[in-house]
Each structure stands twice: as C-alpha cells, then as structure tokens.
Amino acid sequence: MNNLLAAFMFFTRLPFWRIKTVPQECFRHVVSYWSFCGWLTGAIMAVTFMVVNAILPVPVAVLAALTARLLVTGALHEDGLADFFDGFGGGTDRESTLRIMKDSHIGTYGVLGLIVYYLLGFNLLNTLPDYDLPYILFCADPFCKFVCSHILWLLPYARKEEESKAKVVYTRLDWKEELISALGGLIPLLVLPEFYYYILLIPVFVFICIQALFRRRLQGYTGDCCGAVFLLSELSFWLGAAIMSYSLIV
Secondary structure (H helix, E strand, O other): OHHHHHHHHHHOOOOHHHOOOOOHHHHHHHHHHHHHHHHHHHHHHHHHHHHHHOOOOHHHHHHHHHHHHHHHHOOHHHHHHHHHHHHHHHOOOHHHHHHHHHOOOOOHHHHHHHHHHHHHHHHHHHOOOOOOHHHHHHHHHHHHHHHHOOHHHHOOEOOOHHHOOOOOOOOOOOHHHHHHHHHHHHHHHHHOOHHHHHHHHHHHHHHHHHHHHHHHHHOOEOHHHHHHHHHHHHHHHHHHHHHHHHHHHO
8 A cells, every 4th residue: 555655646746645654665666556546647637538528629628638647747757758858869878868868957859859749649639539539548548657667677777776866766576566567557458449459569569669779778777768668658559549540430
C-alpha cells in the first residue's frame, strides 16, 4: 500500500501526501505501480473527453483531455520528453547528452519536439471515432507505462545516484513487482474494442527501438528517459489506432 501511495505522490500533483506519510524507500519502487497511476490519469482523460464532448466539438474535447492530464501530472513526463529531445538533439556523446538533459532550461530541440509531439497527437486522436476515443485514452496510458517499465530490466541507471534530478533511483522490478505492473497495464485492455488489439505490438516495438538508442548513447537510462519513452510509446499507440480506424473507413 505504501508503494502504491508513493507512486501516486510521485507521478501526480494530487494531494495524496495528505493521506499518509510513506518511507522514502518506497519511492524507489514506484515504477512497479506506474501502470496503476495510468488508471487514474487515463480515466481522467477519458472522463474529461466525454464530459466536454457532450457540449462541445471533438477537437475541443481532445484538447481538454490532454490538458487535464498535464494538470494532474504537472507535465512530469513532458519535461522528460523535452530534455530527451534537447539531449539527443544537441549532445554528441554520453557526457554531453547527460549534461544537456540535466539542464533545467528547455532548448530549441525540446520546444520543437513538444510542439510536433502535441500537434501529431492531437490530430491523431481527432481522426478516431468519438465513441472509441474514451477507451483508447484510458487503455493506452496504463498499457504503455507497463511496457516502458521494462526499461529497468534492460538498462542500468546512467548517472550516479546523487546526480539524479528527482533524488530517486528506481530499483529493478522483482517477479512480484513485475506481476503487479502487468496487472495494472493489461487489465484495462479488457474494455478496449477488440478491433484495436492488433496495434498493441506497435508501442512494444517503439519501446524496444528507443531503449536501444538509450543503450547506444547513454549506456543506461535516466528519469527523463522514462518519461520520454512512455509518451512516444503512447503516441505510437494512438498512431496505430488511427491507422486501424482509417483502414476501416477506406
């Protein structure tokens, strides 16, 4: 219970800290419950879309859903994505990439990367049928977080622990934590229309490719890498859903 609560404290801005004070050690295990945080943020996106779409057009509802998650998470993952674009765009080797990613100031690559990411994501979601969108928003979030949690299995932490921006270095998942993460990521798929099951391998493939990039450039991962690979994997989920939906129309 403490680890789950720590995950909600770490990955959202909601005042879960009012419920209970948890030991600092619990924050080293938050990735195990990352997918369960996706239940919350994915549900908030889905509900926001449905409420706004009841009175306003789909594009406005999509924008409201994306904004709702930004407010709940404090743009935690988007900060990682921007640092990823800055580091890998401006860095030429491991040391320079890590140095740029640790810089709190956003650069040109980060700004352009976020603009392109949201333009693409917004337009992809707008191509989907409005009756399918809540399910896709809800399922993509926890599923991609489950997939991306495996970065702890594949790569070591790229910095020294004291150099971590969040002052937390995640522990590698044991088999119990892997099972917990899997339940959090896979159970929501029960409500996903079967038509979209074919796309589930796309975010897995994207994750494998991006972690290979981390391995080659950084010989490991950072917290920013976790946020970046999640958002890009989720974007690929939306892309796959849009392709499937478009193929049905034509």
